[in-house]
Amino acid sequence: MPEVSSGPVPEVSRKRSASPGPPLKQGPERKRACWGILTSQGSWADRSPLHEAASQGRLLALRTLLAQVNAATIDGVTPLYNCCVSGSVACLELLLQNGAHTRTTHTHFPSALHEACKRGNSQCVESLLSHGADPDYDSPHLGSALHVSCLHRHTSCSQILLHTGAHVNVGRGDDSPLHAAVRQDSADQAAVLLEYGADVNLRDSSNQRPVDVAPPGGKTQQLLQAFEVSPRSLCQLSRLKIRGVIGRTRLKLLPLLPLPSLLTHYLEHT
Template sequence: MSYIYQWLDVPWGDGDMGSWADRSPLHEAASQGRLLALRTLLDQGCPVDSVTIDNVTPLHEACLSGHVPCVRALINAGANVNAATIDGVTPLYNCCASGNVGCVELLLQNGTHTHTTHTHYPSALHEACKRGNSQCVESLLSHGADPDYKVSNLGSPLYVSCLHQHAACTKILLHRGADVNVGGGRGDSPLHAAVRQDNADLVSLLLDYGADVNLRDDNNRRPREVAPDGGRAQQMLLSFEVSPRSLCQLCRLQIRNLLGRTRLELLDLLPLPSLLTHYLEHT
């Protein structure tokens, strides 16, 4: 079973895929959320990390189905929270595919890695951004996930979020200090991705966080040049070019850059008036 199924919107494990034929009763119980049966099987000595031919574990199944009690029971029984399938899919990735933040939190509290060691492997953060699961994005970033982590052929989480037009995920990433200009393939920036789809709300958000309107893709085109003719995004960029950022906006961007991403979360601790703190936080 290939990782590509994930990015074609076919949920992993859906249908008669190859690995289902060799699933154990523990896999079935975890997938269906049958907690009593799962505990009984564990008490009878079923290996908690039993795998299919594709290295799918019961924890993978429970996470994909979003069954928090089963995930907790498997973790308490010693399940490997960082187990990976032959395609590099982890339980955390499956949690982000299902959008269950409760499962995400359980894994993060029990030693799961926010990113794999190989940049070509699937990323939980990218999957959450692709599917618009903003609570999962928030949880991952709160536990130290890198908002600028790039995956081969996918680009940055911000680029994926803009490509799939998820404003809430985009806002969280930018608030947490994601680089607004780190994009994906073809030299595209997140602004290119938003503009191509004429998403004026995303374009406005990206510009507010300092998106560079002069970046060029691999075809030497700026965002305005890939915008649908006559669309809202094109009009917004045309207006921006004749009326650039105010001094107030420029100061905020400069201060945030000087603070650095790792210090942005400490803004509330600074002895500043709340109005100034909110200004720096874009709130």
């Protein structure tokens, strides 16, 4: 009768036991291999089920996991941020209604608003702003959310930010949103910025104006050159001045004023 070994049996995962393969590494080598897998995944290694449900847009699963609505990974990624990555507005709204913070607790943590602008998820941007997100929130390494949307050519996100009262000239350091839009030769984006009062005379860290960094012969160069010889109309200047006096935090109250709808739309920039 064959002798049966009484030594320890190597641990084999259920998923791999059915198919032959190389023996599992033992000791220090195995630990190094496992650590390599974890570090290559970044913050995925400590993601909670709430992060998973948010990133995959699983609304029903999310409803049962809302006890830790502001849980953050080691890299500061929250479920709200994951929703902005996936573009799941329904999950985003659910998190916001259950106490998710629109602003990160530490300035170096990722910003949900900036991520939504980067990916062009305009509905996420609108939802975040309607729940109190600051349209002028400045990320230390990314600048303003408006700068990010201009850098990635997402005009719809820029329009929402500006409509809510984002400062049109605040970008990243000396680089204005108009500089970013012009470098991408995004004429639509540049036109929106000019409509909301972008300053064509601002200079970046290289002492260049937006027209100086425009691709030669491109649409944005032509737009800026035409703008410089035809200044804003009195109608545009008046609207910009009145909106400035009203202030960003009170712009949402415009529909409540006893004004003709035509005047309300004029002040709302719609």
